[in-house]
Amino acid sequence: MDIQEWEQRHTEAFHNVKEALPYLDGMFVAYNSNIDAIKHLSEEDLSRLIGFFKEAEIQERVETYPREINEPLDFMARLLISMREGKAAEIPAHTSDTHEWLKEHLGFDYARMGGQAGIISNLLSRLELKKVVAYVPWLSEEQAEYFVAADNLLHPKIEDGKVILKHPTEAFKPGIESKVNWILEYSKDLEVSCNGSNFKVPRDNRLIISSRPKWIRLEMDREVYEHLDTIFPIDGAMLSGYQMIKEEYEDGSTYKDYVEKSVKVIEKLKALNPELRIHVELTSIQDRIIRKAILTEIVAKHVHSLGLDTVEVANALNVLGHEELSYSVIRKEENGITSLYQGAVQLLKDLSLERVHVHSLGFYICILAKGHPLTLKEHRDSLLFSSTLAAAKAVSGEIENLEEVEAGLKVPISGKGIEDLENFKLYCTGRNLCTPDEFEYGYIYGADHDAVIIPSKVVEKPKATVGIGDAISAGAFAAMIARMKQKQERE
Structure with a gap:
């Protein structure tokens, strides 16, 4: 052609x-439609997030492979799984608890129209x-x-x-809550260390916490x-x-x-x-x-x-x-x-x-x-x-x-x-x-x-x-x- x-x-x-x-x-x-809150994770961000939990508990939750986000520990486990595999993932969250936790403990770089x-x-x-x-x-x-x-x-x-x-x-x-999706981006070669497990992220990708309020x-x-x-x-x-x-x-x-x-x-x-x-x-x-x-x-x-x-x-x-x-x-x-x-x-x-x-x-x-x-x-x-x-x-x-x-x-x-x-x-x-x-x-x-x-x-x-x-x-x-x-x- x-x-x-x-x-x-x-x-x-x-x-x-x-x-x-x-x-x-x-x-x-x-x-x-929803609001996308975007955060590009640095090694410092990741280290700080891991520090909010006992590393052994994170590892235990990783092994259960949570299919939805019910609490911040589920989020942490799915983030490490996504980073380890270098695969994009979209995981539903049915309450605003994790959204509030992320706002308080991480924050986002910017927000935009989503959906x-x-x-x-x-x-x-x-x-x-x-x-x-x-x-x-x-x-x-x-x-x-x-x-x-x-x-x-x-x-x-x-x-x-x-x-x-x-x-x-x-x-x-008036009075309606916002539907906010978190998009956590991470880069290739970012070093991850948790509970004695060490690896480098194999490729650029992202984890999406998809808000699905009841x-x-x-x-x-x-x-x-x-x-x-x-x-x-x-x-x-x-x-x-x-x-x-x-x-x-x-x-x-x-x-x-x-x-x-x-x-x-x-x-x-x-x-x-x-x-x-x-x-x-x-x-x-x-x-x-x-x-x-x-x-x-x-x-x-x-x-x-x-x-x-x-x-x-x-x-x-x-x-x-x-x-x-x-x-x-x-x-x-x-x-x-x-x-x-x-x-x-x-x-x-x-x-x-x-x-x-x-x-x-x-x-x-x-x-x-x-x-x-x-x-x-x-x-x-x-x-x-x-x-x-x-x-x-x-x-x-x-x-x-x-x-x-x-x-x-x-x-x-x-x-x-x-x-x-x-x-x-x-x-x-x-x-x-x-x-x-x-x-x-x-x-x-x-x-x-x-x-x-x-x-x-x-x-x-x-x-x-x-x-x-x-x-x-x-x-x-x-x-x-x-x-x-x-x-x-x-x-």
Whole structure:
């Protein structure tokens, strides 16, 4: 594949999408946001933390491998396990005790918006859409401060039995606690010594203490649901956070109750605007029951689009009964891209979707149901725009406006991505999915689906990695709908 040709396509796509975005009336984004408290751990920090405990007790707790954080000793054990293995981990905490302990005994370097819906809302607002309506069931006063201070970013607020749209800082619920996730980053070669065990951290990584307070409920306020028409006009909805649904709750309710409520919201959104496109952004979900319920009961036949990364494709395939294909995706061998493509096609079929967008390091794949209103070039423009957007975010950490997205065009296309696509070319042409020329354009034609595949821009040393996947999915989805609106109004 010709890198220069793809660089030119990125530039053309950016300007095409920039021209189309003003055609959007608005986007709705729900449900999850939190505050990320980030701390980069030094050897001094680690030594001080260990000093708060008896080292033998830490070692004993390490051996039990705690699956959740109930007290600071659980945190200490999982931190050492993560450091020893050099593996990222996300562990739930169901009370605020560890948060308070960390604030008092460690502190954080800085805090930022976290959670897919929070990150996506801020990003879409900065793309200068006419209106972005965010909805967070647990919007606290502190959380509201992390939303962008922009006139186009709004949140439903109940006043005198009516629903009105105001900026999140004017729409929060008084007295609500904040959901705070701690992200503890550590560096390769950091030396760890505890209870006679000494080792060096094998690679840079992080431990996330994910706040899952018992009062969290993934649902929509009854008044907001009943007056959902207030958020319109909107052209698209991006929904995320379903991983926060639990199997059982203290009040006797179960995940089935919250799945049913989630589907009702989706069905009402579609009833209010039959042209509305709905996207679900997946994430890592440890609980297999919840993972399967989200896919088969919320996503399947109810939404149009699904966004996910390589690991999430494998996990989705696994619970849907495609274990062999799931394993092939996760191994990431030379033919890994072929398995990823096959897996994405399988998800499109199993879940009756219009679109499956997979982002992998160096390339994106978008599988499309036959008969989509956009051409493959228009879909390709959407993916290329999202590649530029993600590159700009990786370079600067944040994007303030649409003009700053253009900086992403200076980031080079991934050589590894090009190489992966070249390996995939033989599979596609050998099975008559496309001609060699069509593949050079990124177009694939299956018997019951179409697909677009592009090499993406990758920043070697990103200033920020959190939210890059969200930027890719949100950028591509918003761009796609904008092109659809533009096309519709020109016809």
